Amino acid sequence: MATKIITVANQKGGVGKTTTVINLCHGLSLQGKKVLALDFDPQGNLASALGIKQEMGIYYLLTMGQNNKEERQFIHQTVRTTGRKNLWTIPGNQDTRGAQIDMSTRERPVSYIRQVLDIFMKNRLDYIFIDTSPSLGGLQERALWAADLVIVPTAMEYLSNQGVIKLTEILRVLHEKYRWNGKLLGILPTFYDDTTRQSRDSLKHLREAFGDLVLPIIHRATVLREAAAEGQSIYEHDPDSRAAEEHLRVVKAVLRAK
Numbered sequence: 001m002a003t004k005i006i007t008v009a010n011q012k013g014g015v016g017k018t019t020t021v022i023n024l025c026h027g028l029s030l031q032g033k034k035v036l037a038l039d040f041d042p043q044g045n046l047a048s049a050l051g052i053k054q055e056m057g058i059y060y061l062l063t064m065g066q067n068n069k070e071e072r073q074f075i076h077q078t079v080r081t082t083g084r085k086n087l088w089t090i091p092g093n094q095d096t097r098g099a100q101i102d103m104s105t106r107e108r109p110v111s112y113i114r115q116v117l118d119i120f121m122k123n124r125l126d127y128i129f130i131d132t133s134p135s136l137g138g139l140q141e142r143a144l145w146a147a148d149l150v151i152v153p154t155a156m157e158y159l160s161n162q163g164v165i166k167l168t169e170i171l172r173v174l175h176e177k178y179r180w181n182g183k184l185l186g187i188l189p190t191f192y193d194d195t196t197r198q199s200r201d202s203l204k205h206l207r208e209a210f211g212d213l214v215l216p217i218i219h220r221a222t223v224l225r226e227a228a229a230e231g232q233s234i235y236e237h238d239p240d241s242r243a244a245e246e247h248l249r250v251v252k253a254v255l256r257a258k
């Protein structure tokens, strides 16, 4: 199978992007898939949520990724094991912001990240996941363009699908103007709360707007917050929880996606 690149994005903060990346990546690796998780967010939360330390690996990847063979070797050395079989990561930290500036100063093409990641494709990975920061700039745009599939988590706490609609518009532009070849895998409703009318209404509106593109829902669950705080995936922290079961449903949707 060719390596699939999946970018998880929403310019809105705190909607569950990093949580989604961790639990899909670990879920897929538990199914025997070889997975690499990349943290394109200068907050560096992905490493912390995996229980490992933040480093400037992504900075090196983004600033030196296209250079000579020796530097490519060096970038391979930035890949970290996570203590989990089949799951690797390149951690990021605040230096990722510098890489972002470098990328726009050098006016890198929209295909830049895809080109850089092609180096990693040769490594027999099944999936590369990209976690992104809550903003919409050149880095996010290139991370979206790099994707074969895009997942957009969105919190069901407030009646606001505006963020999702804006993001899908960007995808349309990337497709029409910049010949992006990927597609939207789905919108992932997160922080769902059965007891609130807002959650029910948000989900209803989402389904009206996006139909089959709405993925299985993730309820609001304290165990997810606890897992992240302890540097564990939900399968490590509480494998019998509803949150674990719900994430596995999304893992299956990813496995089915073409």
Ligand SMILES: Nc1ncnc2c1ncn2[C@@H]1O[C@H](COP(=O)(O)OP(=O)(O)OP(=O)(O)O)[C@@H](O)[C@H]1O
Pocket (backbone or CB within 6 Å): 012, 013, 014, 015, 016, 017, 018, 019, 020, 041, 043, 045, 132, 133, 134, 190, 191, 192, 218, 219, 220, 221, 222, 224, 225, 226, 228, 229
């Ligand atoms: N379904 C959920 N129920 C309860 N807490 C959650 C849920 N999903 C994520 N969280 C917690 O909410 C916080 C924000 O989640 P997360 O970091 O995944 O969002 P994010 O979209 O990556 O945020 P940012 O935009 O800052 O990168 C974290 O503390 C996380 O553990």
Ligand SMILES: [Mg+2]
Pocket (backbone or CB within 6 Å): 017, 018, 019, 041, 045, 131, 132, 133
């Ligand atoms: Mg995040």
